[in-house]
Amino acid sequence: MEGRARALGFEAFRVTRPDAVPALRERLPAWLAAGHHGTMGWMEERADQRAAPSALWADTRSIVMLGLNAGPEHAPLDLVRLTDRGAIATYAQRRDYHDVIKGKLKELGGFLSARSGEPVKVFVDTAPVMEKPLAEAAGLGWQGKHTVLISREHGNWLMLGAIFSRAELEPDAPETDHCGSCRRCLDICPTDAFPAPYSLDARRCIAYLTIEHHGPIPAEYRDKIGNRVFGCDDCLAVCPWNKFAGAAREIRMAARADLAAPPLAELARLDDAAFRLRFAGTPIKRTGRDRFLRNVLIAIGNSAVPALAEEAVACLTEPDPVVRGAAIWACGRLLSPQRLRDLFESHGRGETDAHVREEWRAAVPLLMGEAASGRADTA
Ligand code: B12
Numbered sequence: 181m182e183g184r185a186r187a188l189g190f191e192a193f194r195v196t197r198p199d200a201v202p203a204l205r206e207r208l209p210a211w212l213a214a215g216h217h218g219t220m221g222w223m224e225e226r227a228d229q230r231a232a233p234s235a236l237w238a239d240t241r242s243i244v245m246l247g248l249n250a251g252p253e254h255a256p257l258d259l260v261r262l263t264d265r266g267a268i269a270t271y272a273q274r275r276d277y278h279d280v281i282k283g284k285l286k287e288l289g290g291f292l293s294a295r296s297g298e299p300v301k302v303f304v305d306t307a308p309v310m311e312k313p314l315a316e317a318a319g320l321g322w323q324g325k326h327t328v329l330i331s332r333e334h335g336n337w338l339m340l341g342a343i344f345s346r347a348e349l350e351p352d353a354p355e356t357d358h359c360g361s362c363r364r365c366l367d368i369c370p371t372d373a374f375p376a377p378y379s380l381d382a383r384r385c386i387a388y389l390t391i392e393h394h395g396p397i398p399a400e401y402r403d404k405i406g407n408r409v410f411g412c413d414d415c416l417a418v419c420p421w422n423k424f425a426g427a428a429r430e431i432r433m434a435a436r437a438d439l440a441a442p443p444l445a446e447l448a449r450l451d452d453a454a455f456r457l458r459f460a461g462t463p464i465k466r467t468g469r470d471r472f473l474r475n476v477l478i479a480i481g482n483s484a485v486p487a488l489a490e491e492a493v494a495c496l497t498e499p500d501p502v503v504r505g506a507a508i509w510a511c512g513r514l515l516s517p518q519r520l521r522d523l524f525e526s527h528g529r530g531e532t533d534a535h536v537r538e539e540w541r542a543a544v545p546l547l548m549g550e551a552a553s554g555r556a557d558t559a
């Protein structure tokens with residue numbers, strides 16, 4: 181079976197039991213109760229099944245955990261210094277791993293089922309399954325202080341998938357923690373998203389803010405997001421265990437050159453059809469054009485490149501208020517007060533959306549005949 185898994189391109193393959201992580205029954209509810217999942221309401225739905233594989237499928241006797249390497253071709257931290265370009269997380273610069281892994285899991289699951297005579301179910305983020313703790317229990321790696329699974333052979337770039345089976349398979353030994361006194365991932369996080377080692381407050385994480393979060397990006401995180409337009413790799417990139425990792429081997433997981441460091445100006449001009457064409461088959465497509473454009477405008481505001489301001493100006497007439505709000509913020513960061521006032525007269529005075537009016541007020545004090553809090557008295 182392991183040979184078949186490797187032939188399919190999986191770098192890691194191990195087996196565990198559904199009851200191997202009893203701590204999940206306490207840890208997941210505690211994380212949810214703290215509100216660390218933010219607006220990811222789907223984490224709460226079926227939380228009982230997420231915390232206990234047998235609650236998802238009572239017949240589960242064994243769980244095969246698999247890892248597919250999606251390691252970067254270039255150092256991810258180099259990207260965040262190119263301020264006129266968008267930084268896309270390593271895993272998203274390629275084909276959607278859900279599609280690639282799902283096909284392979286189905287093939288391997290079919291093989292296991294035929295050999296054992298027992299049914300299987302395959303999952304890759306498609307059901308309430310906690311893949312990282314199960315992978316740790318199976319011995320694929322351990323959850324580092326950044327909460328991502330680290331393998332001694334492949335670093336933290338493995339993407340995970342699971343096969344639940346009714347067959348009794350010999351379980352492997354769990355992996356133990358090898359983080360030691362290191363805390364590089366905790367220290368580099370731009371938004372201070374770890375309340376404690378091994379615990380992430382998703383609401384502060386740039387991956388959550390740029391991918392999962394709908395609505396305006398909270399003002400306190402905007403400058404910290406830098407040029408990250410989809411996801412974030414910082415805590416993964418600094419992990420010393422990556423020294424053993426290689427770039428993705430699977431041909432269908434090869435990074436696309438045009439997604440390595442796309443110019444922000446180009447991204448800001450994508451209309452809906454062009455967005456769908458450009459990101460077809462990648463995880464980016466699922467966020468939709470407007471949420472992605474919101475991220476691009478935040479990156480433009482952080483670019484310190486005056487020429488990019490005109491891209492933001494062009495987005496002041498976008499239909500989506502969240503996009504208009506991000507465009508105003510970007511203009512506020514790059515344009516002179518006089519130009520901003522002119523833009524307010526031409527684009528802002530008739531604004532009816534409360535959020536967008538708030539963005540105008542924050543960008544240019546003393547607008548709409550109302551004093552902006554604090555700054556207005558001195559403006
Ligand atoms: C929700 C989610 C997110 C959320 C929340 C992330 C999180 N850490 O929970 C957001 C949107 C922020 C996110 C971001 C990313 N994600 Co994500 N995400 C998921 C998803 C769907 C569920 C994760 C989950 O169950 N979270 C709930 C929390 C409670 O679980 P947990 O992290 O395991 O928390 C444990 C620890 O806190 C631990 N714990 C608590 N206290 C203590 C104390 C000690 C001492 C110890 C040891 C442990 C411990 O107990 C908890 C339960 O085990 C999984 C897919 C899946 N179905 O599993 C992918 C998944 C985790 N994501 C993945 C990836 C790649 C990413 C990103 C790297 C993407 C990117 N580059 O932008 C970032 C990484 C950010 C980070 N540092 O975690 C991969 C990770 C692969 C791997 N090697 O681990 C997964 C597994 C998808 C996949 N199929 O491959 N993600």
Ligand code: SF4
Nearest residue numbers: 369385386412414415
């Ligand atoms: S992905 Fe980025 S923002 Fe999220 S925890 Fe890691 S370093 Fe922090």
Ligand code: SF4
Nearest residue numbers: 324325359362365419
């Ligand atoms: S950077 Fe250090 S502390 Fe963080 S996961 Fe890697 S080894 Fe552990």
